[in-house]
Amino acid sequence: MSEIPSLSELLSWLALLLGGAIAISTVIRKIGMPPVLGFILLGIAVGPYGFGFITNLELIDLFAELGIVILLFVLGLEFSFEKLRSIGSTMLIVGLIEQSIMFLLGFTIGTLIGWGVLESLYLAGVLAISSTAIILKLLHDAGILHTREASTIIGTLIVEDIAAVLILVILGDIAQGGETLDIINIGIIVAQTLAFFIITLVIGLKVVPKIINYIDRTDIDEAPFLTALALGFGLAFLANYLGLSVAIGAFLMGMMISSAPKSEAITHKVLPLRDFFGTIFFISIGMLIDITIFPEHILTAIPLVIIAVIGKFVGNYIGATIVGHDRAGASTIGSMMVPRGEFSFIIAKQGIDLGVARAALLPLTMIVSLVTMIIVPLILRILPTIMDARTIFPSKAFAPLEFVGSLFRNLIFSQRVENNQMKKILPKVFANIAIIVTILAMLSILEEFLLILYDMFYALQIIPYDIFKLIIILAMIAYPIFNIFGKAGEVTESIFEGFQTRVVSTRMITGSTNHLHRIIRNIVTATVVLLVSSFIIPSISVATDIELLLPISSIISLSIFVYLFIDTFFVIHKRLEKGIISSLFSDEKEEDGSEGI
Known part of the structure; x- marks a missing residue:
């Protein structure tokens, strides 16, 4: 020095x-x-x-x-x-x-x-x-x-x-x-x-x-x-x-x-x-x-x-x-x-x-x-x-x-949702994410207190300490997580309402718009799952020291992703197939009608 x-x-x-x-x-x-x-x-x-x-x-x-x-x-x-x-x-x-x-x-x-x-x-x-x-x-x-x-x-x-x-x-x-x-x-x-x-x-x-x-x-x-x-x-x-x-x-x-x-x-x-x-x-x-x-x-x-x-x-x-x-x-x-x-x-x-x-x-x-x-x-x-x-x-x-x-x-500007509901929903989503992050951080700081609580009550010791801590964490963050998924439903509805007014009227996509709602729901849900599986679950895994938690949750998240992808692909395929057949059939019908005249 x-x-x-x-x-x-x-x-x-x-x-x-x-x-x-x-x-x-x-x-x-x-x-x-x-x-x-x-x-x-x-x-x-x-x-x-x-x-x-x-x-x-x-x-x-x-x-x-x-x-x-x-x-x-x-x-x-x-x-x-x-x-x-x-x-x-x-x-x-x-x-x-x-x-x-x-x-x-x-x-x-x-x-x-x-x-x-x-x-x-x-x-x-x-x-x-x-x-x-x-x-x-x-x-x-x-x-x-x-x-x-x-x-x-x-x-x-x-x-x-x-x-x-x-x-x-x-x-x-x-x-x-x-x-x-x-x-x-x-x-x-x-x-x-x-x-x-x-x-x-x-x-x-x-x-x-x-x-x-x-x-x-x-x-x-x-x-x-x-x-x-x-x-x-x-x-x-x-x-x-x-x-x-x-x-x-x-x-x-x-x-x-x-x-x-x-x-x-x-x-x-x-x-x-x-x-x-x-x-x-x-x-x-x-x-x-x-x-x-x-x-x-x-x-x-x-x-x-x-x-x-x-x-x-x-x-x-x-x-x-x-x-x-x-x-x-x-x-x-x-x-x-x-x-x-x-x-x-x-x-x-x-x-x-x-x-x-x-x-x-x-x-x-x-x-x-x-x-x-x-x-x-x-x-x-x-x-x-x-x-x-x-x-x-x-x-x-x-x-x-x-x-x-x-x-x-x-x-960017043509896809703006016409109503102001999104401006009310998204801050609530981020607020719940912030609450989860704060809870995880506070539990990390209060680690010694949880250990004292666990040692103090013999009834708690029938389960391993890591499981006890996992239960505490899940109990505290369950409501914010459910709230996020609930808001995801509101986000889906809001985006769907915005898209409904912009869907081009063609034979391929006219008729019922349930398929569009389903696709938007899948995308929003996949985004929430990605958020939870990328940041929240790893934080819980590190906090609890449960080695199996991360691979199990990853398998579950991947399964949800695969299901949402297959479902989205199925909806798009079914809609395209129906649109093509309907379009060809209508053309034939029009030709038949013109010949009859």
């Missing part, structure tokens, strides 16, 4: 780093680059792989970790529930589509270059998240900050920020768990994270604003600010103590404090701390980068840069087309979303710190971020935008993307 630096040494470091940060950010801004790039270059220069002014990275790394906690705490403060509700379906659709495309491309390229599953997931996270700070500056400089396209971009960035937090939390929890990466362990980790999320929010949203209001009445100016910091660090510590990521603790506490009347004043006071520790964080990133190994990674970086630029543009172009933007608007959105930045470095550093990603991820992230920052002005010049519709590309080049966008637009 490195020695703790003396006070004079620490002060000289801070003077060098902060003074250098001011100087280099001033220079870097004049050439149109974001300050983040300057901070990283400063870190490279003063770190052990540069001039070697600072070789002891432990204290700097500690400051960087604090920077991440405060950054996510402030992000939570900015994500009030009112702001989350303001994310319309337009931004959500664009965000989900482009994130899905980029994450899939990132994971695929990671696998193709020979990286492991978890490494590839971290690479996908690095490539998936755009830089909010850089993009907002680009929008401002282009003079389009108040356009419809800018609104879509900002809403999509909000979706991306939420996705970044989820990536940090879930991948961090998987990496810290040290378990085999399979669907069962991932399901358990996601369930634990979701349980912590739900329990904390349910309690915190009632308690935390009241605490802040009470402290505010003491008339001590700094009291709400200090209390908020104490709560933020405290929940981050609790999350870390429970084996979860500190990110979720800091982010959740920020969200809860955002519900308090004093949240804006608290945010205003926390921002200087975020700027200080955030600057140290990006400088520390630079200190970890060995520029001498850049040539080794150029061949790997080239496909990553190509995927990062093209994948981001294509994903956002398709998403923007789906929600109704024209060619220039969709191209503007796709181009502006290309730059990577702050969250990419945070995700990369987490993977390296947890020992699940190779050190090469940081220089690769640096190359991708640098190229995507520099290339945007060039992209805006050669592609049609709302600033300048001229382009060097022919119209046919955009036709495939517009075709895909139009296809999905018709699919």
Whole structure:
């Protein structure tokens, strides 16, 4: 372990780093680059792989970790529930589509270059998240900050920020768990994270604003600010103590404090701390980068840069087309979303710190971020935008993307259920899932209490402890599970009512629509069975340590799936057969009638 630096040494470091940060950010801004790039270059220069002014990275790394906690705490403060509700379906659709495309491309390229599953997931996270700070500056400089396209971009960035937090939390929890990466362990980790999320929010949203209001009445100016910091660090510590990521603790506490009347004043006071520790964080990133190994990674970086630029543009172009933007608007959105930045470095550093990603991820992230920052002005010049519709590309080049966008637009918006019943049903389904996850998490925490209860009553000991625990679990989650299947029936009816008005009147599908109802019922039921068998049953199996539970339940689930598939195939086959015969018979009858005339 490195020695703790003396006070004079620490002060000289801070003077060098902060003074250098001011100087280099001033220079870097004049050439149109974001300050983040300057901070990283400063870190490279003063770190052990540069001039070697600072070789002891432990204290700097500690400051960087604090920077991440405060950054996510402030992000939570900015994500009030009112702001989350303001994310319309337009931004959500664009965000989900482009994130899905980029994450899939990132994971695929990671696998193709020979990286492991978890490494590839971290690479996908690095490539998936755009830089909010850089993009907002680009929008401002282009003079389009108040356009419809800018609104879509900002809403999509909000979706991306939420996705970044989820990536940090879930991948961090998987990496810290040290378990085999399979669907069962991932399901358990996601369930634990979701349980912590739900329990904390349910309690915190009632308690935390009241605490802040009470402290505010003491008339001590700094009291709400200090209390908020104490709560933020405290929940981050609790999350870390429970084996979860500190990110979720800091982010959740920020969200809860955002519900308090004093949240804006608290945010205003926390921002200087975020700027200080955030600057140290990006400088520390630079200190970890060995520029001498850049040539080794150029061949790997080239496909990553190509995927990062093209994948981001294509994903956002398709998403923007789906929600109704024209060619220039969709191209503007796709181009502006290309730059990577702050969250990419945070995700990369987490993977390296947890020992699940190779050190090469940081220089690769640096190359991708640098190229995507520099290339945007060039992209805006050669592609049609709302600033300048001229382009060097022919119209046919955009036709495939517009075709895909139009296809999905018709699919999504034409199939909307006309009544509002689905909006009432689906939250109830998710609420019951949340209740089940919370019950399983609470029973895991109360394991020792159950064991004491089992040992206390001799009558309970006529059955093995694992069976006793299974009975307790099933008794507690039976009602929510039955409720989910009951809601599945309501979902079936709601979808069926929506489809009834859209069934095309042809000889093949006119007449009774019972077959359509049966097909929809089978699909919805299969989805619920998949949900239960993939996440809930594995969690019960791990909680009870009953080895036979998982294979038996898997066989039952598979049997249900096979039955539903065969039944659906039988209905479709029978309906097609009947339609074809009816159609041919009618034609013959019409011909006979015409001859008789």
